[in-house]
Amino acid sequence: MDEITVHSPATVANVVCGFDCLGFALSEPFDVMTLRKIEQKTIRIKHHDDFGLPTHPGKNVAGAVLGSILDNIDADFGFDIEITKRIKPGSGIGSSAASAAGAAVAANILLGDRFSKSALVEFARNGEAVACGSRIADNVSACIFGGFTLVRATEPVADVISLDHPTLFAAVIHPQIEIKTADARAVMPREFPLTTAVRQWGNVGALVAGLAKGDYDLIARSLEDFVAEPYRKNLIPHYDELKTAGLQAGALGGGISGSGPSVFMLARTREIAGNVVNAMNRVYDKTEIAVNCYVSDVEKNGVRIARDVIHGQ
Ligand code: HSE
Numbered sequence: 001m002d003e004i005t006v007h008s009p010a011t012v013a014n015v016v017c018g019f020d021c022l023g024f025a026l027s028e029p030f031d032v033m034t035l036r037k038i039e040q041k042t043i044r045i046k047h048h049d050d051f052g053l054p055t056h057p058g059k060n061v062a063g064a065v066l067g068s069i070l071d072n073i074d075a076d077f078g079f080d081i082e083i084t085k086r087i088k089p090g091s092g093i094g095s096s097a098a099s100a101a102g103a104a105v106a107a108n109i110l111l112g113d114r115f116s117k118s119a120l121v122e123f124a125r126n127g128e129a130v131a132c133g134s135r136i137a138d139n140v141s142a143c144i145f146g147g148f149t150l151v152r153a154t155e156p157v158a159d160v161i162s163l164d165h166p167t168l169f170a171a172v173i174h175p176q177i178e179i180k181t182a183d184a185r186a187v188m189p190r191e192f193p194l195t196t197a198v199r200q201w202g203n204v205g206a207l208v209a210g211l212a213k214g215d216y217d218l219i220a221r222s223l224e225d226f227v228a229e230p231y232r233k234n235l236i237p238h239y240d241e242l243k244t245a246g247l248q249a250g251a252l253g254g255g256i257s258g259s260g261p262s263v264f265m266l267a268r269t270r271e272i273a274g275n276v277v278n279a280m281n282r283v284y285d286k287t288e289i290a291v292n293c294y295v296s297d298v299e300k301n302g303v304r305i306a307r308d309v310i311h312g313q
Contacts, residue, residue: 014255031087124144
């Protein structure tokens, strides 16, 4: 096989309490990427979208990932990649991760499945480094594995764990403002008091247990963040109102998606998630801020082979 088209899903990193460890994949939106093996030892990148992303292989997220894979296998060939981004860059729902993970998975398929999923996470992190300067693993792990994932250790990545979970739907609102991941990381303290750490890891453990047991009440109680939200929420207009509106509409809980500006809430049914997104949308109705909204289930498989999507549509 010399050509493959994949769908690469959006992801929610952190899942409120699991900063840089937890994530899950969304069914909507997703990017479309077609990768071809070419004889020339080069990487050619074409974008079918209006985001003006760089196409130099060293500066493009997918290009950096493909370059690291070609270097790793000392390849005597190259890749041509066409990308239609449907996940807006800077949205906080894993746009760069989708490019990075999609490129890694597509390349692995063309290379005869020679790498493990954990190895693909390591390659994909090279793309995250291009996007934001940090080799963040949570979005790319959820994007490659699908479902809910926990990354136990990050240097190097060890134990990307797929988490059992009950039926859950996500309501996501993306206010059209820009927050750079590097800036959202810069506002966070480097060190935390032990009491804060204890509260945080109590919630992480309880969230994982709540997901495994299908205990929605425990999930709801565990969606609490003392590490990122207090410092980042000021970057998102009307953040507290959004959360209140979502909770009143029946959400289990939620918070900032990744580094923002998207805000997500989890709900037990698609109907409740629809009510939640409408309630959050009404918060921005009285402002000048435009939004994109998504209601999605949890995408189970991660990056997958596409059969029916044409670039640019
Ligand atoms: N865990 C990362 C952060 C995700 O919150 O900075 C970035 O999308």
